[in-house]
Amino acid sequence: MFIENNNTIIPDLSLIQDLDKNYCLQVFNPLPVAFTKGKGCYLYDTEGKKYLDMIGGIAVNSLGHGHPKLVSAIKNQASNLIHCSNYYYIPERSALAYTLCKKSFADKAFFCNSGAEANEAAIKLARGYFHYRNEDRYEIITAKMSFHGRTLATVAATGQPKFSEPFAPVMPGFKYVEFNNYDAILEAYTPKTAAIMLELIQGESGVHPANIEYVKMVRKFCNEKGILLIIDEVQTGIGRTGTLFCYEQYGILPDIMTLAKGLAGGIPIGAMLCTDEAATGFKVGDHGSTFGGNPLACAAALAVLEAIKDDDLLVNVNENSELIMSKLYALQKKYPCIKDVRGKGLLLGIEFDETISASQMRIELFTKGFLVSSIGTSTIRIAPPLVLKKQQALSFVKALDQILKNTIPAKRSIRDLLGTNKDTSGENK
Numbered sequence: 001m002f003i004e005n006n007n008t009i010i011p012d013l014s015l016i017q018d019l020d021k022n023y024c025l026q027v028f029n030p031l032p033v034a035f036t037k038g039k040g041c042y043l044y045d046t047e048g049k050k051y052l053d054m055i056g057g058i059a060v061n062s063l064g065h066g067h068p069k070l071v072s073a074i075k076n077q078a079s080n081l082i083h084c085s086n087y088y089y090i091p092e093r094s095a096l097a098y099t100l101c102k103k104s105f106a107d108k109a110f111f112c113n114s115g116a117e118a119n120e121a122a123i124k125l126a127r128g129y130f131h132y133r134n135e136d137r138y139e140i141i142t143a144k145m146s147f148h149g150r151t152l153a154t155v156a157a158t159g160q161p162k163f164s165e166p167f168a169p170v171m172p173g174f175k176y177v178e179f180n181n182y183d184a185i186l187e188a189y190t191p192k193t194a195a196i197m198l199e200l201i202q203g204e205s206g207v208h209p210a211n212i213e214y215v216k217m218v219r220k221f222c223n224e225k226g227i228l229l230i231i232d233e234v235q236t237g238i239g240r241t242g243t244l245f246c247y248e249q250y251g252i253l254p255d256i257m258t259l260a261k262g263l264a265g266g267i268p269i270g271a272m273l274c275t276d277e278a279a280t281g282f283k284v285g286d287h288g289s290t291f292g293g294n295p296l297a298c299a300a301a302l303a304v305l306e307a308i309k310d311d312d313l314l315v316n317v318n319e320n321s322e323l324i325m326s327k328l329y330a331l332q333k334k335y336p337c338i339k340d341v342r343g344k345g346l347l348l349g350i351e352f353d354e355t356i357s358a359s360q361m362r363i364e365l366f367t368k369g370f371l372v373s374s375i376g377t378s379t380i381r382i383a384p385p386l387v388l389k390k391q392q393a394l395s396f397v398k399a400l401d402q403i404l405k406n407t408i409p410a411k412r413s414i415r416d417l418l419g420t421n422k423d424t425s426g427e428n429k
């Protein structure tokens with residue numbers, strides 16, 4: 001399977017592709033590349049080609065690749081204890097819960113392994129909250145075009161039917177409203193409503209930020225009705241938008257918040273944080289997870305939070321965000337095919353008009369050594385590591401400029417661009 005060369009084991013891409021095709025369930029549609037090494041914001045493929053990682057494992061590699069603080073925390077923890085189970089107290093879990101609660105609105109934390117699981121916990125908690133108060137409220141209002149995960153409850157929560165329809169019957173109890181439309185919430189509310197669940201930036205459907213006034217009014221409405229506000233910060237949390245949590249920029253406090261992605265810099269983790277009041281929705285035995293809160297993942301998350309603080313990464317996010325945004329606005333003036341530039345911090349979307357296909361742009365960037373994601377037909381998203389350097393940010397904008405100048409007008413097919421027969425036109429989402 002592998003070719004050995006001077007004691008280095010070099011994976012062979014075509015063999016890897018064959019094995020993948022034959023033995024992995026074909027639910028993804030990867031680009032024809034496999035990475036074997038990462039350093040800082042760069043990834044290296046099987047041929048040693050270097051790529052600037054402007055998507056960071058879809059907003060996961062918050063400290064980039066091979067960050068010394070994260071690597072040493074993982075190594076130390078792995079040599080002491082990787083897993084022991086929630087039958088026992090776990091020092092790292094307690095420390096992480098304490099740290100997250102001190103840094104946020106929350107009083108309590110529950111740990112799991114992914115964003116979908118964190119949202120599952122949030123949905124269950126909201127239902128449990130009213131169950132234990134003997135109130136018949138279970139409905140959750142979510143936004144159209146939202147994304148909350150791939151489990152059966154979270155595809156039901158997700159306001160995009162394509163994610164749930166093939167797996168019908170869809171779990172009942174969700175109502176979908178237009179995003180950023182407060183009146184739609186008033187209409188959807190019933191005496192059965194238990195919670196409103198929102199992303200502050202809809203990341204998976206094109207990087208669409210919520211309006212501040214809208215979110216404030218939703219918060220006020222939840223207070224008036226005595227229902228819970230769940231904020232899904234799986235993608236926006238942990239410094240991604242320039243504050244540790246995105247809600248800080250909205251002048252509100254959630255009752256429940258979910259985290260995952262960047263929290264442990266690439267070690268799988270999810271977290272559901274809540275107030276003491278909301279926490280009454282779970283009694284002992286109501287929820288759990290075998291791996292959730294294990295020492296390894298929690299030690300990694302503690303290292304990420306420490307690095308964000310010690311290395312002033314929020315400042316870095318804001319400086320790079322301003323730089324990229326200003327350069328992108330300049331590009332927009334130069335190329336009218338750039339329809340919109342939006343987002344916060346280092347979660348940005350660049351939307352093109354119908355003359356540019358986002359998947360073609362993604363592949364043009366890929367061939368130049370830049371990794372981004374494409375969303376739908378018109379938007380590319382960037383979510384680079386929080387440790388991005390200014391010169392790296394500038395090199396990305398320069399590459400985009402060059403592509404818009406040279407390549408795009410002569411529309412090339414995706415197969416031509418990649419020199420492959422593989423159809424890699426789509427994203428996985």
Ligand SMILES: Cc1ncc(COP(=O)(O)O)c(C=O)c1O
Binds near residue numbers: 117147
């Ligand atoms: C806002 C949001 N919530 C939930 C999820 C699901 O997270 P996971 O893939 O870790 O289950 C995602 C993933 O993209 C997300 O962006």
